[in-house]
Amino acid sequence: MSVDTTHISFANGLLVAALGVSVVFAVLVLLMGIIKVQTIVVEALEGKNKESAPEPAAPAAPAAPAAPAKVAKGSCGGIALHDVPDATAAMVMAIVADELQTPLNELRFISIREVK
């Protein structure tokens, strides 16, 4: 059935708008559900894999002290985080760099502490 959508009345426009909003919600709600199911399945599978992985053998001799981690080029070294997760710290540093209009590798962060 062909419909003339070129010269559309306001009332038909309202119908199209209502249908359009419904379609957008329906698709995104469907994706939301799929993401939730996907998360449950992936977590279950990854949990199973971790459980079935063999325990690492105990070291026969005390391990040699680990070499210090390589520091990225331009980095000024470590940072002390107090009650702040890594992701939040990274975000804070990115925001500060953006606000100061200065590349991140030209800034030095000594510590980040959550103000409670």
Next chain:
Amino acid sequence: MDFIGAIFSNLGEQTGFGTLATMGGVDAIKQIIMIAISCVLLYLGIVKKFEPLLLVGIAFGMLLTNLPGSGIYHPELWYASGSANVDWGAVLHDGGFLDILYLGVKLGIYPSLIFAGVGAMTDFGPMMANPKSMLLGAAAQLGVYVAMLGAIALGFTGPEAASIGIIGGADGPTAIWLTKTLAPHLLGPIAIAAYSYMALIPLIQPPIMRLLTTEKMRKVKMEQLRPVSQTEKILFPIVVTIVTCLILPSVASLLGCLMLGNLWKECGVTDRLSDTAQNALMNIVTIFLGISVGATATAAQFLSLQTIEIIVMGLTAFAFATAGGLLIGDLMYFLTGGKINPLIGSAGVSAVPMAARVSQVEGQKWNPSNFLLMHAMGPNVSGVIGSAVAAGFLLAVFGG
């Protein structure tokens, strides 16, 4: 002596000044106004930094196409006498430099390639960590439909109204992708409105955010998001492509490229392609897209009452899109017992990452220890999918 005089006379007639003199009167004034408008847009892009990567190209394309006698873009080849059919042979035979570049717009190649780059730059992790945030991205598409209704009320045809409405998706490539099919004659003003308002998001959104939320809501501190595994991130683009394109096949080129770019980023075995999509490809396509979209803003098309109406409806679209996201944010605040900060709702308008940054800045004004950025990225990237779905729906309805 007559010979030399004739040469000078011919040269004089072939200059832009000669062409302007031949045009005379109103047409000449219109050309001059368009040159002035393109210079204003260049100023906004370069000095005020309004989406400069695209606006500078758009403004310069507009300048080139409006220089009398340049002959590098021929609108009559693309939409002659209202016909929807393009004579491709004539385009290749008679087209100028910008006509050839415009092929990428007309065939929907540039917006899709830009989306591949956007996908390669986007982390869907925050959205996957909090899937409920997708509701905010869906609600923010309200602006698309409100502006579409407004445009119908103003007397625009259905396809034109749909193209104007998609400005509310706050997504330039999506707006161009839909408009090139439904209303190519409005591409110039719609693209300029879309990109200008995207640049103005830090000015448009905060008053609406304050109007639709209480101080208590704005101070809400949200819980840390869970980490998302690599497997989930790899599966996501594949699943979204299959599901969305089965429901709305018309959106396959746009959303498919977005998800392909994201898969390059996340799968871990195509770093080179991801890097190319994010940088080299994105930059090249941005150059082509900007200049060819700007070229469509000819005096005859641009200097009309319609352009002013499009600009007004574009602002309406952005305002209602912001309000839609915020209102669902308010609802989620009540339903979760105050665990959701509704300020993240305004980020559902797409415009990645500008809208999310506005949520972050506004949230910190009310609670300096509040970091909403990652929480706002969820609705922000959902908005990209939402606006693509809205565009696909409008294309399915009005493009048939």
